[in-house]
Amino acid sequence: MYQECEQIYATRILRGVLGLPDGYIPPESLRSWVTALKWMNTILLYIPMGWVLAARSVIERRVDGIIPPEKETWSRIARSVGWRIGRTVVKLPDLTVRIATHLQMSAGYDALEMKHIAFIKEARGVAEIPMTALTEFRDTLKRLWYLRWDNEHKEALWRLAVNGFPAARLRGNVTRCPCSAAMIRGDRIHLFWECTVARALCDMLRFEVGENVELTKVNLWLGIPPLGIHTLVWDIVCLAALSALERGGEKVDVQKRTGGRKRRNGYKTRD
Structure with a gap:
């Protein structure tokens, strides 16, 4: 059963939705349907509950013409995944090494900013x-x-x-x-x-x-x-x-x- 699920995941999701070529090794978080499901459930926590309930309601009613084909649905989701940097939203296709590095170091940048603010306050002798x-x-x-x-x-x-x-x-x-x-x-x-x-x-x-x-x-x-x-x-x-x-x-x-x-x-x- 597990192997069958892995084959379906590789065929429908990795190659069908994400368009990964044969022989391409995906990131570790996407190599198995189990880990991919875990990450999808994590993403689900950030989606407004009203949207989730509406989607489940449509799926349960199975109304023809409302739900796009599975491949198109996954493709839309993949294209909509991104990161918010300030007021800018960076979508997955636009991700670069520079942006990814900034995202990875953002916590350090924030901590450094707080240190510098405290230093400037002490140098000026003011509270703000x-x-x-x-x-x-x-x-x-x-x-x-x-x-x-x-x-x-x-x-x-x-x-x-x-x-x-x-x-x-x-x-x-x-x-x-x-x-x-x-x-x-x-x-x-x-x-x-x-x-x-x-x-x-x-x-x-x-x-x-x-x-x-x-x-x-x-x-x-x-x-x-x-x-x-x-x-x-x-x-x-x-x-x-x-x-x-x-x-x-x-x-x-x-x-x-x-x-x-x-x-x-x-x-x-x-x-």
Whole structure:
């Protein structure tokens, strides 16, 4: 019985409806009528119940002329299967590798967007931001990505934007920084703005750009240059500063844990 159903499925559905040539190996979810039925039942859950009941009513009455031939029915269903991306509906014949990749990564994209929104809010010190702020930050990341500079100088900003530093770097649940200050407002804002290392770096930047120029987290975190500084120049300054803060914080952390000792010729010595 099972083999007979498989043959009917292959003849009527795979070759008859989907038009697959002989010898073609379909996706794993469609290779067996059992798995195909499972997926069809899953799709059925997304169809309005009123439509389902109406279709079953017509089938039970078997009114001639209302139900199209089986092959045509399945063909219509196959052509109507698709995916909704925002306001756009992508049907099965229009599916491309690029669209399929986007669908597969959509959950990751959504999570990344939420991380970036939280980062921009923290940089601006506000509870809500306009969507234009997210677009501007994405444009900044895109511009920096194409900057002809080693990616190691860009990684600090990428990690900072998603709070993606190793747990040991952010001290886990520890509320005190290696600089001995309490991280009252969180580890990211402390390590990259309020920490002793961060304040020293910001003081140096203010000295270079001019003491009358106000330097804020928006300038340093979001890559928006202070008044009078060219964007391309600030791109380099911003990336170098964030990379220095990351490494500086790590160095303070190591010195705090080792008591200022380092190894020379296999022995721990004090500077």
